[in-house]
Amino acid sequence: MLGSGFWTAMYKSFELGLLYAIMALGVYVTFRVLDFPDLTVDGSFTTGAGIAAIGISSGLHPLAATLLAVAGGALAGMMTGLIHTKGKINPLLSGILMMIALHSINLRIMGKPNIGLLNQETLFTSLEKGFMFIAVVGALVLVIKFIIDGFLKTDIGLALRATGDNARMIRSFGVKTDSTIVVGVSLSNALVALSGALVAQYQGYADLQSGVGMIVIGLASVIIGEAIFGKRTIARVTFAVLLGAVLYRLILAVALQMEVDSTDLKLLTALIVIFALTLPRIRGNMKQKAVSRKRAVEMMKVGGEG
Amino acid sequence: MLHIEQVSKVFNPGSPDEKLALSHINLQLRAGEFVTIIGSNGAGKSTLMNLISGVLFPDIGSISIGNQAVTSMPEHARSRFIGRVFQDPMAGTAPSMTIEENLAIAKRRGKRRGLSFGVKRADRKWFKEQLATLGIGLDDRLQAKAGLLSGGERQALSLLMATFMKPKLLLLDEHTAALDPARAELITTLTERIVQEHQLTTLMVTHNMEQAIRLGNRLIMMDKGRIILDIGAEQKRKLTVDKLLYEFERIRGAKLADDRVVLGG
DSSP: OHHHHHHHHHHHHHHHHHHHHHHHHHOOOOOOOOOOOOTTTTHHHEEEEEHHHHHHTTTOOOHEEEEEEHHHHHHHHHHHHHHHHHHHHHHHHHHHHHHHHHHHHHHHSSSSEEEEEETSSSEEEEEEEEEEHHHHHHHHHHHHHHHHHTTBBHHHHHHHHHHHEEEEEEEEHTTHHHHHHHHHHHHHHHHHHHHHHHHHHOOOOOOTTTTTTTTHHHHHHHHHHHHHHHOOOOHHHHHHHHHHHHHHHHHHHHHTTTTTTGHHHHHHHHHHHHHHHHHHHHHHHHHHHHHHHHHHHHHHHHHHHH | OOEEEEEEEEESSSSTTOOOEEEEEEEEEEEOEEEEEETTTTTTTTHHHHHHHSSOOOOOEEEETTTOOOTTTOOOTTTTTTTESSSSSSTTSSSTTHHHHHHHHHHHTTOOOOOOOOOOOOHHHHHHHHTTTOOOSSOOOOSSBBBGSOOHHHHHHHHHHHHOOOOOOEESSTTTTTHHHHHHHHOOOOOOOOHHHTTOOOEEEOSSHHHHHHHHSEEEEEEEEEEEEEOHHHHHOOOOHHHHHHHHHHSSSSOOTTOOOOOOO
């Protein structure tokens, strides 16, 4: 049967999943709320990790270092937003440009490709791994979720959502969509950097490459969550995104246990996203066909009788 | 209320597609005036609307609303004076947001938006009353997503959103053209009632001559970027579709040849 190694791996994945869930919430804000596919994420995740690591290893309080990381992420997001709105550059390209820029900036921040935190005090030092960890971090993640839910219901939040939904309409009601986009992308990348900062402290190191592929992992979390847990209301979607992030980690853990090569994980992630994106459409088409066929048969009958 | 002076607009300047969309337009609207604009394709009606709302800016000339010069004011800033309904029923509402959230957005038109909740408890009651005035049962569906409504319902909601905060100027851009006749009639009736009730200064573009004659107290005909006919309240009361067609032919020396102009019904 399954050994204790399996359960340890699952536990660890659950813990990591909670930390990555914050990043997934950030991706949700741009990808779904703003309808802005923001690739900055790959860079800003590392920015968060790097700032936290360099801060902590140079003697800053872990909380202060984490807050600095959040500010760094917000700044990166703001730049992407400005490149898009002021430079009139397409959203995808704006994100890619910022991501590339961040690769250099992150190395400048960190000074070297990898910073170890093993003997440093972090936010998690006094927190025992396992049940306590999951309870505390789980609560933190839920608080963040509720704050985002609340924010999206404020006047600014409504304007943000309408920007992604119908930009022409919200402009006609006096909202400068350039500003809402910048705010949204900043908020998103602040969350992503927070996630990066926490993951670095959890794993005991920050690595220059840790953000690579992060956007796809974020998308996978959003899409898996929505597909399984639904998206009727905002509170429900954000919860689904959290669960999606955790579930994604668990799927990876199972794959690793089944001895999938760890270098193949990114391929697996891409396949999961493609699958999750196409499945609802295929299911919808099949349902549509079935309904059409049924109606056609019914109408033929009526025609035959009349 | 609205002053347009010597406004001209050229599209694609310097290219083979260069086109003088508006040529020395002068138009003054008094407070409470309801003006219908009619004209064939390319007459410049939509361009005029876009210049007034700030989607486009004039190449020469000036525009002011009330006493405020708005010629170079961006669209979002100008919106505090202007309520607008578009031709496309999908354009005026945010589909993935609920009816009450859409109304909450409209309620803050042109005001500062902060971090207080968009839909407050007190708002709901007021939203419900406002929706009830439309008489199409939307008052029981505050939590329904706007995207689930039919085209007619969405356009009625758009009309309410554009008018219930009593804008200084209401712009209606062929807002019944994309609806079936029954729905168009509903929106036309609602428009007539709402404008009358709030005494809104209104500018309505239409392709429907009968509608242009029936609604409002002044009628303007545009052609090739110019205002060619301006009929006041007195004359407009006696106006018929035939007379209007005759006037057009007299001025232009040509038949009104445009499939999109609907003569009646």
